[in-house]
Amino acid sequence: MSTKKRITEEALTLFAQKGYKGTSVKQIAEAVGIKDASLYKHFRSKQEIFDSIVALINEHISNLSDTLGIPQKENQNVEASIFYKKLDLDELKDISGKVFIFYLTDPYISKFWRIAHMEQYQNDQIYGMFRQIFMDDAITYQTDLFAEMMKAGILREGNARAVAISFYAPIFLLLTKYADHSDKKDDALEILDSQIEEFVRVYRKADHE
Amino acid sequence: MSTKKRITEEALTLFAQKGYKGTSVKQIAEAVGIKDASLYKHFRSKQEIFDSIVALINEHISNLSDTLGIPQKENQNVEASIFYKKLDLDELKDISGKVFIFYLTDPYISKFWRIAHMEQYQNDQIYGMFRQIFMDDAITYQTDLFAEMMKAGILREGNARAVAISFYAPIFLLLTKYADHSDKKDDALEILDSQIEEFVRVYRKADHE
DNA sequence: GTCTATACCAGGATAGAC
DNA sequence: GTCTATCCTGGTATAGAC
Helix, strand or coil: CCHHHHHHHHHHHHHHHHCCCCCCHHHHHHHHCCCHHHHCCCCCCHHHHHHHHHHHHHHHHHHHHHHHCCCCCCCCCCCCCHHHHCCCHHHHHHHHHHHHHHHHHCHHHHHHHHHHHHHCCCCHHHHHHHHHHHHHHHHHHHHHHHHHHHHCCCECCCCHHHHHHHHHHHHHHHHHHHCCCHHHHHHHHHHHHHHHHHHHHHHECHHHC | CCHHHHHHHHHHHHHHHHCCCCCCHHHHHHHHCCCHHHHCCCCCCHHHHHHHHHHHHHHHHHHHHHHHCCCCCCCCCCCCCHHHHHCCHHHHHHHHHHHHHHHHHCHHHHHHHHHHHHHCCCCHHHHHHHHHHHHHHHHHHHHHHHHHHHHCCCECCCCHHHHHHHHHHHHHHHHHHHCCCHHHHHHHHHHHHHHHHHHHHHHECHHHC
């Protein structure tokens, strides 16, 4: 791996542990195995290292949405997605658990989550990314999904957005609670399962039981 | 107000804006209207100022639970609380809105929320306080409340804890989203209302409609 | 209990040799 | 592209006069 890339990766780890201000360029350089002065041949400033992290995470997340088959942009055509058409409640349960565990254990996502929380009030860019990905996009996606499922007669009729928030908010809370404790992810999964069971119990249409 | 108290208050404001590392003792002193050196007659270190903030918030929150009539400790006797016995779903809606707005606008709570998010990975104490108050205690409280309401026949039978998380998690998500935007609190309230309406629609027992 | 002056150090960044 | 040496700034904290 190029030295430049290694600097970005090590900085990501350190910023996620101790925050931007809590990490010195010397520490980053040490982690890479060079002197701090050498680092300035690759980046012009500490801020520029941070910016490269933002770019790295953006890139990583773009790749993810391809892999997971989950649309990232809100203007994406929901009806066109195969994903939606065939998804029933059991699949919902299954895929939620997988996405949850993924978010909890993926090294980029979990570090991004930590940095976003620490730097949200100092850095508009990371704050915006966090809100878009983990709040706005996630809720929009679930809303569209549930609206489709209501149309398809899988889900009880209702306010799709409110239902989506009811479904997603517990996942968000669990991510907040366990983002830094992936060792306790079994506890988190147990709670998640009972949440989804409760959701299915309440929202599944009678004729699908 | 004593100078010592004023230092704590100004530091609370500044730490909530720019974080612990992002705030210098000079800035705190300026906000108070004294020189930074004078500050050391009241506190022996910057860390000690931070500790006084933790104490201040703890005190404030203790006072709150008296005012709001909401038990803070999990070992408190739930059945004994008058609050529980007479609460029906309309009251739930009403009190949730009030507590939500309070959390969003109370200067101590909102600043505590911000500091807790920024310093959670550097400071075990504030991290623990945040989790206890906004996660564990809140959920325990709601769980006991809903269990009582199920017994009383107000709420549909079910997994009280899962129902509690379904109810509380959207509030938590909204607090996260709007903690620093109390100007947009009307937007937040609107979403909150539709969440509670959806909750009531689903969980209210038929004979109570 | 407030001030001025100052010690001390760490962090970000640059210069220039190799 | 890495190193050593160095600069500069700003932050925490202390000393001592008033």
